[in-house]
Amino acid sequence: MDDTMPDRIDAYLKGRMSPEEAAMFEAEMQKDEVLAKAFQAQKALVEGIRHHHRQQLFELMQEEEAALAAQEEASAPGGAARVRPFYRNPWLLGAAACLIVVFLLRLLLMPSPRQPQQLYRQFAEAYSSDLVQRQVQTACTPIQEAAIAYNRQEFAQAIPRFKALLGQQALLQQCLVSPEELQLLLGISYVETGEMGLAREQLKPLFDQMETARWYYILSFVKVGAYPQALAQLEAWEHPSAYYRKRITRLKAYLSE
Structure with a gap:
């Protein structure tokens, strides 16, 4: 080679x-x-x-x-600390994950106006009767029994009891129970059982005396998805108390979505 x-x-x-x-x-x-x-x-x-x-x-x-x-x-031009891109910054990633979780929980926990039953349940009052605790005579037992059925949410049993009691003016006077109080409980019971026409008949006459009656009258429309009627009633409510003013604002926001 x-x-x-x-x-x-x-x-x-x-x-x-x-x-x-x-x-x-x-x-x-x-x-x-x-x-x-x-x-x-x-x-x-x-x-x-x-x-x-x-x-x-x-x-x-x-x-x-x-x-x-x-x-x-480490640095950008001019010596200023450079912010990491979103996808490379663990703090921002953690914050984004928390926001996503909160948003999903909001969607899950806050009912949509398209779900009448859930929306009604959110705004329904925890309205219970104290007639059970009142010191009354033995003759007032039927009033107590009706109130007990109502507080147990046995509305179908409470309704006939309230109806029967409303016709006994002397008994109500003796037991120091106003007819308006029983009428309110009867109206709420009708709302709970879905008998909205009967519920409104009982609740509407009480508007000027009881804000709770007006509130449940409005909820009777909400529960069946009649949002325009509910909104109209909310708009017509003049000079509500501070408590109901806040609830009215919230309910309007839901119904207007």
Whole structure:
């Protein structure tokens, strides 16, 4: 093998030969076994060097990229601290996750105006009768029994009891119970059982005496999804108390969505 063979092999491997020279060189390598072995050794050496250089270059690029990323995160032009992008800032990610959870809980827990039963239940008063606790005579037991059925939410049983009592004016006077109080409880019982026409008959005459009666009159429309009628009644309510003023504002917001 002449002294120029290593250079020729190197030129061949590095693509510095013309197609004609490369073809002639390959034919020459096949003729001589010694040359073929030398060619393979040189080829392996060159490929090893190339792989090593490629590996070094790749590692260098990774180091430079990491250094640039760290520099960008540490400061912006002018020396001001740079805010991390949203997707790389753990604090912002945590805050976003909390907001998403709160939003989902709001959707789950706050009923939509398109769900009349849930909306009604949210705004219904926890209105219970204290007739059970009053010190009354034995003759007043029917009033207590009606109140007990009402407070247990056994409205179907309470309704006939209240209706029967409303016709007993002397008994109500003896037991110091106003007919308006029983009429209110009867109207609420009708709302709870879904008999809205009968409920409104009992509640509307009490508007000027009891705000609770007016409130349940409005809820009788809400419960069946008659939102325009409920809104009209809310708009017509003049000079409500501070307690109901807040509830009216909230209910209007729901019904107007």
